[in-house]
């Protein structure tokens with residue numbers, strides 16, 4: 001199986017791609033102007049924020065940045081596109097020839113380009129409504145080579161891409177649209193406009209099954225465009241796809257050629273590489289590290305701060321604890337203090353973490369319990385209540401009862417108390 005993707009994500013800009021209309025208006029047709037309505041004589045102006053954002057993405061995907069980037073008109077007629085062409089890019093696109101590194105292979109990126117979104121069509125029973133708020137929203141298209149060869153690789157790729165884009169300022173978990181090229185035989189089938197990560201995986205599973213059944217019955221797979229229905233979880237044949245020639249691409253004369261030389265790009269954060277580096281340097285689990293920081297800038301900041309100052313095991317426990325207790329605003333300094341407490345064997349809970357976040361040191365000192373204190377309490381309880389220990393040997397439920405007694409006295413993690421009690425009863 002060979003899979004190639006064209007992933008479309010909205011660039012995080014305040015205004016649209018070629019005009020100053022807001023990019024996140026709610027009421028239909030309130031953020032519109034002659035430019036994004038495609039009136040004759042209106043002239044587009046490139047939103048530099050969109051260009052910078054797309055350059056950051058191209059750079060994070062290891063693409064070669066085009067020194068001169070320019071736009072084309074992709075000519076076709078559709079009601080969501082009153083000027084009869086979409087402004088997009090092709091060979092003069094922002095980035096070319098990059099890759100996403102997976103565990104065992106590279107998935108090559110053919111190109112990264114900017115284009116405008118058309119208006120939104122809302123279909124009713126016997127008529128359509130158009131919302132031009134979406135017309136001219138800046139999109140970034142990421143086109144891969146057909147290097148993905150299984151559902152597992154697709155999952156891994158999407159997860160990696162999502163993390164890279166998250167650190168480049170774009171969250172595709174919220175909204176992602178993809179065209180999926182998939183071929184088991186010689187002809188490729190394109191599935192258009194699949195929305196969301198789950199649907200992408202489901203569509204792939206359905207389509208690979210459909211094609212493999214055709215092949216096993218010695219039937220041909222037709223080169224065609226299909227669409228995916230999330231309701232029936234299946235794909236159906238749709239219109240024949242136009243070729244590039246039929247789109248009649250021409251240069252967009254209203255926009256300049258943009259020189260990208262002087263534009264600075266953000267240093268990309270590739271979490272898989274960062275986790276791999278730390279895992280090797282400090283002998284920790286790469287998977288654990290990845291899970292902590294894949295989609296979490298705050299946790300990555302704390303990890304980078306913490307590993308310089310403490311054992312990585314404590315840093316991982318501290319970040320996991322912050323995630324569990326829903327803490328979101330720990331400063332580096334306070335995180336350093338938290339590591340000190342934990343290294344001294346002190347146990348922190350939701351209340352003490354909150355006190356630490358708000359610099360209420362006395363309350364932290366009062367609320368934090370040392371692990372020795374818990375061990376001592378467990379030991380005392382065991383010697384005072386031989387009846388419970390005896391019952392525990394025949395009835396495992398007594399174990400939770402003993403944990404409950406300790407938790408009544410100390411507000412610490414039940415998991416920790418269970419571990420210490422199991423140890424003491426061994």
Ligand SMILES: [Zn+2]
Pocket residue numbers: 016019020021031032033034035036037136
């Ligand atoms: Zn506008």
